[in-house]
Amino acid sequence: xxxxxxxxxxxxxxxxxxxxxxxxxxxxxxxxxxxxxxxxxxxxxxxxxxxxxxxxxxxxxxxxxxxxxxxxxxxxxxxxxxxxxxxxxxxxxxxxxxxxxxxxxxxxxxxxxxxxxxxxxxxxxxxxxxxxxxxxxxxxxxxxxxxxxxxxxxxxxxxxxxxxxxxxxxxxxxxxxxxxxxxxxxxxxxxxxxxxxxxxxxxxxxxxxxxxxxxxxxxxxxxxxxxxxxxxxxxxxxxxxxxxxxxxxxxxxxxxxxxxxxxxxxxxxxxxxxxxxxxxxxxxxxxxxxxxxxxxxxxxxxxxxxxxxxxxxxxxxxxxxxxxxxxxxxxxxxxxxxxxxxxxxxxxxxxxxxxxxxxxxxxxxxxxxxxxxxxxx
Amino acid sequence: xxxxxxxxxxxxxxxxxxxxxxxxxxxxxxxxxxxxxxxxxxxxxxxxxxxxxxxxxxxxxxxxxxxxxxxxxxxxxxxxxxxxxxxxxxxxxxxxxxxxxxxxxxxxxxxxxxxxxxxxxxxxxxxxxxxxxxxxxxxxxxxxxxxxxxxxxxxxxxxxxxxxxxxxxxxxxxxxxxxxxxxxxxxxxxxxxxxxxxxxxxxxxxxxxxxxxxxxxxxxxxxxxxxxxxxxxxxxxxxxxxxxxxxxxxxxxxxxxxxxxxxxxxxxxxxxxxxxxxxxxxxxxxxxx
Numbered sequence: 001x002x003x004x005x006x007x008x009x010x011x012x013x014x015x016x017x018x019x020x021x022x023x024x025x026x027x028x029x030x031x032x033x034x035x036x037x038x039x040x041x042x043x044x045x046x047x048x049x050x051x052x053x054x055x056x057x058x059x060x061x062x063x064x065x066x067x068x069x070x071x072x073x074x075x076x077x078x079x080x081x082x083x084x085x086x087x088x089x090x091x092x093x094x095x096x097x098x099x100x101x102x103x104x105x106x107x108x109x110x111x112x113x114x115x116x117x118x119x120x121x122x123x124x125x126x127x128x129x130x131x132x133x134x135x136x137x138x139x140x141x142x143x144x145x146x147x148x149x150x151x152x153x154x155x156x157x158x159x160x161x162x163x164x165x166x167x168x169x170x171x172x173x174x175x176x177x178x179x180x181x182x183x184x185x186x187x188x189x190x191x192x193x194x195x196x197x198x199x200x201x202x203x204x205x206x207x208x209x210x211x212x213x214x215x216x217x218x219x220x221x222x223x224x225x226x227x228x229x230x231x232x233x234x235x236x237x238x239x240x241x242x243x244x245x246x247x248x249x250x251x252x253x254x255x256x257x258x259x260x261x262x263x264x265x266x267x268x269x270x271x272x273x274x275x276x277x278x279x280x281x282x283x284x285x286x287x288x289x290x291x292x293x294x295x296x297x298x299x300x301x302x303x304x305x306x307x308x309x310x311x312x313x314x315x316x317x318x319x320x321x322x323x324x325x326x327x328x329x330x331x332x333x334x335x336x337x338x339x340x341x342x343x344x345x346x347x348x349x350x351x352x353x354x355x356x357x358x359x360x361x362x363x364x365x366x367x368x369x370x371x372x373x374x375x376x377x
Numbered sequence: 378x379x380x381x382x383x384x385x386x387x388x389x390x391x392x393x394x395x396x397x398x399x400x401x402x403x404x405x406x407x408x409x410x411x412x413x414x415x416x417x418x419x420x421x422x423x424x425x426x427x428x429x430x431x432x433x434x435x436x437x438x439x440x441x442x443x444x445x446x447x448x449x450x451x452x453x454x455x456x457x458x459x460x461x462x463x464x465x466x467x468x469x470x471x472x473x474x475x476x477x478x479x480x481x482x483x484x485x486x487x488x489x490x491x492x493x494x495x496x497x498x499x500x501x502x503x504x505x506x507x508x509x510x511x512x513x514x515x516x517x518x519x520x521x522x523x524x525x526x527x528x529x530x531x532x533x534x535x536x537x538x539x540x541x542x543x544x545x546x547x548x549x550x551x552x553x554x555x556x557x558x559x560x561x562x563x564x565x566x567x568x569x570x571x572x573x574x575x576x577x578x579x580x581x582x583x584x585x586x587x588x589x590x591x592x593x594x595x596x597x598x599x600x601x602x603x604x605x606x607x608x609x610x611x612x613x614x615x616x617x618x619x620x621x622x623x624x625x626x627x628x629x630x631x632x633x634x635x636x637x638x639x640x641x642x643x644x645x646x647x648x649x650x651x652x653x654x655x656x657x658x659x660x661x662x663x664x665x666x
Contacts, residue, residue, distance in 0.1 A: 105479055107590050110486050110561050142483035143491065183478055212478035214453055245618065256558065257532020257587050261613040261655050268654055273616070281475055281533070282397060309534040309541075311503050312397060312473070312515040341517040341537050365538060366656040 001208045004046045006088045007222050008187075008204030014218075015178040017171060019201045020093055026086040028071055033064050040092040043070045047082040055079045060092055085227070093200055097161055098191035100124050100135075101172065102205075103179035112140040114176070116158045120191035134158075146176045167199045175201075183212035234297055238290035240277060247272025248376040250301035250333070252291045254279050254313045262307045265365060271373030274301045281312045288321025296332070303375030304335045305368055308347075315339040315347030323354040331358040334375040338368040379507030379552040380527070380572035380579075381469055381496065382445065386511045389414040389437040389467070391458045392449035393425050401473075401515045402428070402447070408512045413441040434465040445469040447504065447513050455500065456481040460488060463495040471513050472499035472563070482561035489563065497563025503533035503555035516540075516553060524549015526662055527573035529566060530585035531558045531592065535613060535655060539583050542659035548666070551578040558587065566596035574604050581607045581662055584649070588614030589635045597643035608649040609661045612640045615653065 003011075006024045013019065020042075023035055045057030052058060057079050061067040067089065077084045098121030106113040116136045119127045128135050136158040140146050151172050152165070160168055171192065179187045188205040213219040228236055235242030241256075245263075249271045253259035256278050263273045275298065279287045288306075295301050308318050322337065335358060339347045351361055362368035388405070392398040393415025403426055406412040414429055414437035421432035431437040434446060446462035448455060448470065455474040462470045477500050489495055498505060504514010509523035520537060522544045530536035536555045543550060554569050556562050566584060573579040582604070586593035593612065600608055615637040641651050652661050 105483060105560055107560055107592075108595060110483060112483070141487055142480070143487040180480060183480055185479065209479050211452065211476045212480070215478075253534070255532055255534030257530070257585070257613045258534035258538060260587060260617050261532075261535055261538070261611075263617060264613060264615045265654055265656065267616040276617075309517075309537040311517055311533055311537060312401070340541060341520065341534075342515075344517075364656065366654070 001210050001219075001223060001226065002048055003204075003206045003208065003222055004048060004086070004226070005044065005204050006046055006086070007225065008206035009088070009201070011178055011182060011206060012201055012204060015174050015182070017174045017178065017201055018199060019204075020090040022088055022090040024086065024088055025071070028068070028075060031068060031071060031089075037089065037091050039063060041067060042090045042092050043067065043074055044088045044090065045074045045077060045079060045084040046086040046088055047079050047084055049080045049082045052079050057084065093193060093195035093197065093202065095191070095193045095195055095202075097194040099158075099160055099193070100127070100190045101175060101192050102186065102188035103176060103184070104186050106139065109139055112142055112179070114138040114140060114146070114154065116154050116160075118159050120193070124190060145180070146173070148173070161194055164194055164199055171199050171201070183209045183216060185209050231298070235277070235294045238294065240279065240287070240291055240294060242294055243276040244298070245273050245275050246300070247274050248300055248302040249372050250274045250295040250298065250304040251307070252277050252279060252288070252295070252304065253307040254281065254283060254309065258307065258309055262305065262365070262369065265369040266305065266373060269370045269373040271369070271376055274298060279313070283313050283318065283321075285317050285321035285324055288318050289325040292322070292325040301333060303333050303372045305372035306335060306337045307365055307368060308339050308341070310339070310341030310344060310347075312342075314342050315344040316350060319347035319350035322359070323350060326356050326359065327354065331356070333358070335359045336362055336368045336372045336375065338362045338365055379510055380569070380576050381498070381505060381552065381554070382507055382511045382513055384510045385411070386445050386513065387411045387413045387441065387443045388445045388447050388513055389416060389434055389441070389443035389462075390428075390447050390449065391416050391434065391462065393417065393428065393430065394420055395449055398449035399425055401449070404518070405512045405514075408518045410511045410513060413443050434462045434467065438465055438467070443467070445471065445513060448472040448474055450474060452476045452478070456485045459485055459497060463489050463493040463497075467495055470495055470497045470563070471502070471504045472497060473502065473504060473515060474499070475501040477501070477559070479560045482559060486561050486563060498554070499557045499559070499563060501559040502557030502562070503536060505552060505554040507552045508550055514555070516555070520544055521553060522547070522549040525551055525578055525580040526583060527551050527569075527576065527579040527581070528553040528583045528585075529569040529573070530555050531587055532585060532613060535585050535587075538655045539585055539611070539658045542656055543583070543662060546659040546663050548659060548662055551576060566592055567599045570596060570599055570604055574606060579606065581609070581665055583658055583662065584608055584610045585655070586610065586612045586640055588612070588617055588637050588640070591635060593640040594643045597640075597647040597649070600644070600649060601647040607665045608644075609658055609665065610644045610649045610651045611655050611658055612637045612644075612651070613655070
């Protein structure tokens with residue numbers, strides 16, 4: 001889960017990583033003259049999209065009057081389709097140097113990767129492409145961790161300002177702690193700056209590994225602050241993995257691979273999927289019922305394809321869910337069901353015993369997709 | 378021969394007393410897999426449908442000669458369970474558990490590599506089956522048939538789809554393996570491709586990938602250099618809209634890296650036959666054999 005800048009900076013504060021003094025507001029009435037920041041201050045739109053500065057989402061205010069004016073202008077602004085609903089107001093820094101640093105997991109090497117560069121403040125992908133020697137890459141053993149000597153060497157190799165070596169070492173080590181102990185998929189600071197007040201993380205890009213939510217209370221809090229598209233809210237409440245798409249064939253399946261593949265096969269038969277909906281592994285009857293409820297609230301759905309290949313998921317439970325959701329109902333669209341794998345015989349028997357004229361059972365994925373495309377046209 | 382498991386594989390199930398663990402362990406046993414033990418701290422001495430439960434994997438190995446662990450332990454405890462099985466000497470650990478934090482997976486992989494010679498399959502995988510010999514995991518064995526095609530996939534349910542397409546055409550499988558779609562899989566496409574290349578029973582290979590990451594591109598490199606047996610491949614997600622995260626931690630498309638077309642291109646260039654629809658996998662293999 002990608003965090004907003006202000007959320008990432010809250011984590012920085014938890015790990016004693018220096019960032020500018022700031023206030024966070026989501027309503028203009030929250031600003032008053034006795035705030036404790038000294039001017040100039042930077043008013044920053046909180047949106048999860050690059051290029052907000054160029055779009056007018058970042059402004060420097062030299063007085064309270066300007067602060068109010070810019071805040072008014074930026075709140076409610078649309079930046080590349082993202083509505084600005086909150087602002088981070090920070091004390092401006094006098095920047096002497098700008099660096100880049102990030103921590104992530106390198107999936108091919110199966111190790112953590114730290115990247116460090118003296119060329120921060122700009123598009124780092126450009127640096128990586130045009131001047132790869134300016135981007136230091138350090139692989140870190142996940143079981144051994146990052147030691148002090150490696151940090152010192154990386155700082156030297158990247159040619160960062162040696163006058164600030166101790167301070168930089170401390171910040172690098174704390175960012176690594178946040179990455180590991182904070183269960184982050186990504187911690188990226190661009191720029192990590194040397195300012196007149198010392199080393200400071202001026203921006204934050206943090207992504208959390210939501211599989212670790214059970215050991216971090218603040219993940220829940222962060223999640224509640226991130227707006228979900230209206231179309232995905234209902235599914236989210238039901239704990240379903242749902243993404244709205246543009247077509248008319250509603251899709252329900254188990255396992256991300258099979259569902260993606262169902263999208264592909266529907267497309268091959270000339271149709272377009274209305275959504276991606278994965279009921280996951282080991283789904284119960286209630287999960288399937290909820291999935292059908294989600295599609296019922298979608299206007300663009302004209303037919304529904306349920307494609308289940310039981311492994312850990314049991315087809316009899318899926319069938320019970322379908323029966324439960326459709327019993328005695330006048331369905332607004334045809335449902336094509338394909339069940340294979342674990343307990344599929346039992347599942348098909350349940351469907352036959354509770355037959356519904358709008359439900360068609362198909363014996364193959366290909367045929368089911370074809371029928372669903374026909375049903376939607 | 379099959380790869381990684383055979384008739385002599387003896388399985389200890391971690392989490393046999395849980396609902397999922399019990400259901401699938403008993404299915405495996407019914408199929409003929411030697412499910413010799415289960416573990417659950419504090420429940421040593423009990424039995425589940427005749428399978429003895431031990432307090433630790435070490436004890437289970439001592440008493441039953443188990444050499445393979447199958448793990449259904451919930452995410453918060455999965456790392457310790459896998460390490461316990463490895464330190465106790467299991468040659469193969471099949472971790473079915475879904476939802477393990479990436480940090481736990483990375484640490485676990487690192488420690489296994491450093492301190493043990495155990496092979497980990499998964500986490501978040503359906504396990505593996507060598508039809509007619511052994512089934513360790515959650516794959517529905519009804520759809521399999523003993524034969525000479527090796528199947529490897531990142532996606533569980535798509536593995537089943539591919540196997541069914543083969544079986545429907547009376548083409549059997551040597552071993553079917555789901556490596557899982559998590560950030561740090563213990564066993565990679567390359568490990569399995571290498572196994573199939575050196576396996577006498579396997580004459581052709583089906584490899585199923587999906588968008589995101591670079592595992593398929595790396596596998597393509599390996600195929601080009603090291604695999605002489607024919608490979609049929611399918612990549613899921615050709616029509617997935619870019620930038621949408623579709624469930625699997627692995628299935629993330631960013632920029633032009635990890636797209637279905639980049640993967641298809643790499644595999645085609647490596648000499649694999651790439652099909653556009655999973656239901657064509659069976660026919661493509663039939664045409665080759």
